[in-house]
């Protein structure tokens with residue numbers, strides 16, 4: 001598969017004063033695939049994403065286009081089209097859905113776009129609201145949105161920033177079954193033109209929506225493949241010590 005937007009991580013190590021939260025991680029995230037990162041608590045999943053988005057210092061390489069993400073600062077990474085969400089949504093609670101999206105879009109908006117925006121809702125904001133299913137709630141303050149809707153708003157904010165690579169950290173945690181299904185459908189809708197990487201503990205969600213799964217353990221890649229492949233992998237089973245992946249994943 002040829003892919004324009006891929007991130008190729010090679011030998012990524014994150015050293016916290018001698019403790020290696022990631023060590024020699026090789027992984028490639030391709031456009032068009034929903035790629036899950038799983039592993040027990042403390043495996044190094046969030047640290048990997050932190051390193052790729054400039055929040056912690058990593059060594060090695062993370063090629064994205066003609067750039068090395070590990071050599072960039074977080075604002076440069078965001079400007080290059082690599083975005084992320086956090087476990088706790090980081091929306092402006094007192095501002096409306098529309099205002100949150102508009103502000104997020106301002107990061108990349110060109111001058112003519114700003115002029116146009118004063119007259120109405122920019123196309124890309126309207127499109128993002130539709131895509132994440134919040135068009136009917138556009139004037140609602142983000143603070144009173146349901147938990148799932150806040151996560152969708154965050155994804156919408158990445159869409160208006162035109163993020164081509166999205167790292168989503170436990171997006172469906174705390175969501176109802178219906179919200180999880182809707183989130184899966186949303187990811188499927190946006191994945192073809194993007195690279196989507198999801199940190200997840202919910203194995204039902206992983207089973208239903210993963211194209212590829214990378215298992216991290218003690219900071220290293222333990223296994224990678226389809227859900228069926230990683231569940232059948234003896235090394236994965238050993239790490240999970242005979243317990244169901246669900247039990248260990250939930251800590």
Ligand SMILES: Nc1ncnc2c1ncn2[C@@H]1O[C@H](COP(=O)(O)OP(=O)(O)OP(=O)(O)O)[C@@H](O)[C@H]1O
Pocket residue numbers: 016019021039040041042043044045046047048
């Ligand atoms: N800033 C830091 N300084 C020192 N150690 C850290 C720091 N951040 C994370 N760690 C350690 O690195 C290891 C990996 O943590 P990380 O949060 O990446 O794991 P995780 O796989 O995302 O876990 P979880 O599923 O619980 O979120 C843990 O042992 C954690 O305590």
